[in-house]
Every structure is written in C-alpha cells, then in structure tokens.
Amino acid sequence: xxxxxxxxxxxxxxxxxxxxxxxxxxxxxxxxxxxxxxxxxxxxxxxxxxxxxxxxxxxxxxxxxxxx
Numbered sequence: 001x002x003x004x005x006x007x008x009x010x011x012x013x014x015x016x017x018x019x020x021x022x023x024x025x026x027x028x029x030x031x032x033x034x035x036x037x038x039x040x041x042x043x044x045x046x047x048x049x050x051x052x053x054x055x056x057x058x059x060x061x062x063x064x065x066x067x068x
Contacts, residue, residue, distance in 0.1 A: 001020055002018070003017070003018045004038055008031065013030070
C-alpha cells in the first residue's frame with residue numbers, strides 16, 4: 001500500500017490516504033466532504049556506494065582498445 005497526500009480545494013485541508021497504487025479512488029475530504037485532489041510529490045533519490053559521480057569513470061591506466 002502506498003501513501004498519498006490529498007488537498008481539498010474547498011476548505012484547504014491537506015491530508016494523507018493509504019491505498020494501492022493500482023487504485024484511483026475518489027477521495028472525500030474528512031473535514032468538509034468535498035472531493036479532494038491528489039498532490040504530486042517527487043520521490044527523493046539518494047545514490048550511495050561505488051559507481052556514482054566521480055567513481056563512475058575508468059581508472060587512468062585502463063584502455064578501451066586493449067593495445068599493449
């Protein structure tokens with residue numbers, strides 16, 4: 001189950017609802033009963049470990065052609 005933020009344009013209430021990602025339910029505001037709108041929220045991404053930013057380049061001694 002995923003949690004989503006909803007905002008009521010009628011009374012300005014913002015609240016959280018939990019429902020499956022596959023569902024697109026019509027959510028009523030718990031304060032006034034009007035239909036609420038889903039608030040878009042971008043997910044945070046954090047890259048950890050090796051292979052990112054300055055560690056994602058080959059070492060200076062390696063060669064793509066394999067010549068000796």
